[in-house]
Amino acid sequence: MKIGELARATGANIETIRYYERIGLLPEPDRTAANYRSYGAAHRARLIFIRHSRELGFTIEEIRSLLDLSDHPERDCAEADRIATGHLEQVEAKIAQLTTLRDELGRIVGRCRGGLAGDCRVIEALADHALCEGSHA
Amino acid sequence: MKIGELARATGANIETIRYYERIGLLPEPDRTAANYRSYGAAHRARLIFIRHSRELGFTIEEIRSLLDLSDHPERDCAEADRIATGHLEQVEAKIAQLTTLRDELGRIVGRCRGGLAGDCRVIEALADHALCEGSHA
DNA sequence: TCTTGACCCCGTAGTTGCTACAGGCTCCAT
DNA sequence: ATGGAGCCTGTAGCAACTACGGGGTCAAGA
Numbered sequence: 001m002k003i004g005e006l007a008r009a010t011g012a013n014i015e016t017i018r019y020y021e022r023i024g025l026l027p028e029p030d031r032t033a034a035n036y037r038s039y040g041a042a043h044r045a046r047l048i049f050i051r052h053s054r055e056l057g058f059t060i061e062e063i064r065s066l067l068d069l070s071d072h073p074e075r076d077c078a079e080a081d082r083i084a085t086g087h088l089e090q091v092e093a094k095i096a097q098l099t100t101l102r103d104e105l106g107r108i109v110g111r112c113r114g115g116l117a118g119d120c121r122v123i124e125a126l127a128d129h130a131l132c133e134g135s136h137a
Numbered sequence: 138m139k140i141g142e143l144a145r146a147t148g149a150n151i152e153t154i155r156y157y158e159r160i161g162l163l164p165e166p167d168r169t170a171a172n173y174r175s176y177g178a179a180h181r182a183r184l185i186f187i188r189h190s191r192e193l194g195f196t197i198e199e200i201r202s203l204l205d206l207s208d209h210p211e212r213d214c215a216e217a218d219r220i221a222t223g224h225l226e227q228v229e230a231k232i233a234q235l236t237t238l239r240d241e242l243g244r245i246v247g248r249c250r251g252g253l254a255g256d257c258r259v260i261e262a263l264a265d266h267a268l269c270e271g272s273h274a
Numbered sequence: 275t276c277t278t279g280a281c282c283c284c285g286t287a288g289t290t291g292c293t294a295c296a297g298g299c300t301c302c303a304t
Numbered sequence: 305a306t307g308g309a310g311c312c313t314g315t316a317g318c319a320a321c322t323a324c325g326g327g328g329t330c331a332a333g334a
Binding site: 045048049052053055056057066069070073074075076077080081084085087088091092094095098099101102104105106108109115116117118119120122123126127 | 182185186189190192193194203206207209210211212213214216217218221222224225228229231232235236238239241242243245246252253256257259260263264
């Protein structure tokens with residue numbers, strides 16, 4: 001299949017596919033006489049693996065390691081579990097951080113009663129460093 | 138105060154302070170005879186505003202607007218509220234997205250029982266596109 | 275007085291993961 | 305033969321910094 005078909009088959013966009021090839025994540029495919037890239041089922045599977053991993057938030061380097069394991073089925077899969085677990089922890093940390101952030105934002109937004117910027121509680125809250133250090137009694 | 142002191146006073150790092158100046162977020166300070174930047178209380182307050190806003194996840198452009206309002210107390214603060222509310226919605230959307238992601242990751246991580254990569258459920262799950270399309274009965 | 279080390283200056287390039295050109299080729303249908 | 309869709313390459317842009325190289329300045333200690 002040509003690059004456009006592969007893009008449609010996987011949901012990746014064409015520029016992204018070429019990008020993955022450039023950084024060595026997706027192997028260089030054969031070329032047609034007209035120098036068009038020609039992909040097979042293995043490429044499609046690999047790209048699906050990559051896209052799915054990206055959707056789960058794995059970095060390119062993590063995906064590189066995961067693909068490497070996938071290419072060497074005789075290795076120990078502890079590394080895969082370590083990567084996934086570590087990533088899960090990061091996601092959980094990010095959720096916790098965003099939740100705190102949401103609460104603080106909620107407090108700020110709730111304060112605005114309209115009127116002039118000079119009296120705006122939103123702007124005041126942002127200027128007031130104390131607010132982000134726990135003194136919101 | 139010199140740039141290093143300002144950095145310590147605000148928690149921003151020196152390169153970041155120069156960056157904010159370069160993009161016009163922080164006004165150019167006076168210079169000493171030796172061409173060192175010399176900051177006053179107004180700079181410190183503005184930088185605290187910026188850092189606090191960044192910690193809350195506002196983009197540079199949003200902060201530019203918020204600072205602009207802060208510089209013009211006679212304007213209507215509806216814009217500040219609009220920015221903050223919009224941002225809050227984005228944070229909530231991000232939390233929801235990450236939560237879904239965490240659940241899917243949790244399912245994947247829980248599957249690994251050690252052993253060879255060839256049998257690894259983590260790698261399998263990433264390769265299996267069906268998993269991310271709702272078929273996790 | 276000299277030197278050492280901490281601090282400051284500037285400009286540019288690197289980071290992550292793409293995305294968007296510009297300028298040109300190929301292929302297929304009409 | 306012509307038009308448009310699709311492909312090619314290489315490079316530049318995005319956000320928000322961060323890091324680096326190569327240099328100037330300043331205060332304290334030997």
